[in-house]
Amino acid sequence: MAESPPVHVEILSNARNIQIGEQNNYIVNGNQYISNDQATLIQLLLPILDASHTRDRETSPPNSACFPGTRTDVIRTIMAWANSTLLWNTHVLWLYGYVGCGKSAIALAVALKFEERNRLVGSFFFFRNTGDRSRMTRFAKTLACQLAAAIPEAAPFIEKAVKAEPGLLKSNLVAQLRHLVYEPFKAAAKRGRLLKTFLLKGPFLIVIDGLDECEDRQDVQAFIDDMLQFFKRNPLVPLRFFITSRVEQHIQGHLENDQVCLTNLVNHCSRKDINTFMLTCFEAEKLRNPVIRAYIQEHGDWPTKEDKDQLVDHISGSFIFASALFKYIVDPTNKQSTPMDRLPHTLNMSPGLDTLYKQTLSRSQDLPYFSNIISTLALLFEPLPIIGIAELLRIETFEVVRVLVNLQAIIHIPGTDDLPVTMCHTSLRDFLTTESRSGCFFAPPSFHLYLADRCCNLKEEQRSGTAAASYVTSHFEEHLKLCDPLPLRRFASHFPQALDALYAHILAKSRDLPHFSDILSTLVFLREPLPIVGLAELLGIEVSEVSQVLANLHAIIDCPGIDEDRPVTIRYTFLCDFLRIRSRDYSVSPSY
Template sequence: MSSPLPFHGSSAVDARGGTFTEVHRDQIVNYFQNDKMGLHKLLSPVHEAEYTRSENVARCLPCTREGVINEIKQSIDSNTGNARICWLKGPAGSGKSAISQTIAEWYAGKNGLLASFFFLRGAGNRSNITRFIPSLIYQLSLSIPKTKPLIERAIQNEPSIFQSSFQHQLRKLLVEPILAVRNPILATLMRKKSLLIVIDALDECDDKDPIAEFIQSVADIFQENHRLPIRILYTSRIEEHLRKKLEAPIVYPLNLEDFDAHVDIRTFFRSRFSIILQENQAMRSIALPWPSDADLDALVRKSEGSFIFANTLVNFVDDGTDLPHRKLQTALTVDAGLDVLYSQVLSAASHTKNVERVIGTIMLLNEVLPITSLARLLQLESADIIQALLGLQSILLIPSDDDQPVRLFHTSLRDFLTVQPRSGAFFVDPPPRHLCIVINCLKAVMIPPENVIFYDKEQKYAALNWCDHFLRGLTIGGDHLLRSQLGASFMSSIVNFASGPLDFWVNTVILDADLPAMLHTLALMLLRLQVS
């Protein structure tokens, strides 16, 4: 029987020079297990950001978006010209993520996908750059297995590599391993095809300056290495920090607004309404076709090329609050524009005492929480959460399992609700809502966990995020927020927290936090409190 592995159960160990130090996160291991979990534990990839993620994923229907998909493929597969990067740009809700998902699946089926990462605002590590490059590198080790020992060796030789510049990380962990296995892999790739990296929704990465630096680093890497058999597909809205970096000779731009989506949206409507008709026995006597061609034309015109509008409208028709053919008549009276549709859905929903609190919290949390955890954070029951969201199934994905989170169908809902001129009476005011979340978090971490020395679930979220919510609230709302009645409640909560035992909070921070970032946030928070 073999002896157990050294440091069994440790997440990160530095064994150089006979000094054994347990470290965490970006401080990198110098010891690798012989099993497949070694590199996985080291890099901690964000699997929920890959194209194979388990959530409800949008993809293009067959025979739709063919024009733009074919042009993307031509750009990726072409061995002529200087463009090594394809940038698909377009407004919110125009279908960029569905196209990138379809492209990723198509190239994966041809063994041509190297890696993928789908950013998503408000989804923890999917909304920041912390685990982005490690996730790409881990996928590289799976796509080209011969690179795995080279990646491990590079990290062993330079344990602090993830604290270096993006260009250095890419050179050592992506470029050099690929070029080192060029015989015979690289020669084959150069003759036949390039490997594709799909990076979706750059604009949903909260770290704007770092993501711009990453884009520049990739461009520099391509300029240095003309033999590198890689192509990249970026998608994003047109935002200034991205546009400055992506308007370059090495980038092939595609504007989704240049492709007529009306025929594809009509196909989408016909497909979804056909399913609704089949699944509703009460509609057996409805005259066919349903919807009529005239109604379908009206819906397509209202959509104005926006797939998220079309999807939200269909969800509204099929939300179960009335028979679909009746809801369709209401939908036909809605003016064009996503804001109008969001207002219509919110107006028709029930407004219980907890609805504003629940929706506001969901909009502003740094990552999604299961319904059970969200309820405990807000000191409610799971049933209260569900009741607060009744009638909102067309704009929120509400799971049947309380151990799963409520998700936004599209992040444009958050944009709508947090801008008062757009949302009006439904406005979620971020500064006071952030401070409310802080108070909920502080109450949560004052409850000792059972039978362990670390927090978990909503308490873990509270321990790691309350400082960030505090800073975001004061940054947007100003120090006068602390002089309000809500500010007084916060001061009372922070005093109670500081007066109690901090062991569980400290243990959780040491185990799970990005310590440099956490200490920086704490320092800024203390500074704001002193000024206030």
């Protein structure tokens, strides 16, 4: 084959006195930025990169998007509010509704529409048990980084705030939001380009989805209260918040006021939307599935109009229920029955997801390690890949795959073993951790002890560089902290060496700090517990020195804040036995 002629390329051919230095490429909120100033800001703020609407939803749930042709009315309503003048409408809209009614899908749709209009400041999609995405720790810093990417005029004000107050990035949530998000946006909004955009097109928007999925309830309340106070002081700032969540008391009590537009998604759940979704899904499945096509040739159309109408009525407006039911009906891994057999069963299921969860889980119930794998998925603090679950539980990878492959209607199983296994919806975790609902599938709190023991074993093996090893480093103590005293006592009587190893591992973190031995001995031998200030006064040392020693021991010692009057207490009486009797390295002498 003849060679192609050489390609002539000129780069900066007319440039003079040009200096090219090193540049870094970053993707923030779906956009690529190569400014070294912006790179510095990203390195300073350390945002969560998979929290926005642009994340890979396959690996970072919720994996929800509006089905084409559905939810148009409610999206139109939200867009009308978002585009309306600040003089006649609120700065905040709260969309609330029950589990699975499509809040996250609508949040995604609204974020995408505002991104197209260049008026999206940022978005944050909370999701329970996913590490930082279920906390408020990096919420403000992530929004600030998105703000700097979407509105470059705000970046200098953010950087100035960080440099002016070095402790800002470790301060409380309210201070971070004010100095990194609200004030920089307010300052940038006075510039020509943003002012013109606002006057011609309307306000800018921040989308917050799944606020109820955030575990830091006090910070959630502080965020809401401070946000409303900011808008009260600055009624003309061209910024709005669109927030979605379930109805939770700590959210409802703070958002139900005249500064917030309240929208109940139940009032916008259309039977027509569910019908469109199910009809399109079944038509696509007919083209894909030869068994269904053969059945139709012999028996006529399937499902019949009567069955489809019954199914839509049975679903009653819940998109997550509709999606899960459809996956259950056409499940390609179920070789015991056909979709035609399973459709009548779904019509007899109790409305809601619990019956569907039980039906699906029962398919793997008798397989080896089923209970351990399901309990692990329910109680992990952040998702692990298949290979990480296998390493944590010390079983073969294929054993995990064998259990999960039957559960694809309710659990998202990635295409490779190194991507995290996630639940299709957090309601499955609620189901598994509520005994009255899940029955024999219940994941008991005592399983935290088993996970803590497995974490300790991995620590002793000094593994590194794996997903499980990384998880152990971050979450070992959290599992131990959530152990119930009664099962822990039983565990101690049967496996004292394993529990002693857990204690020793935790105590080692503070062992080399000043006054460690005195503080530990005092806690063991006090007739009644004292607060931190009392311990410091009794020992004649600084309060900060007591606090520093106790900071690493939260898993085994209940340690309130310095300003609190609550006493410092040892969580488990058998820790005292360990320190008095069995420990060599941490023993406390009766002579103390």
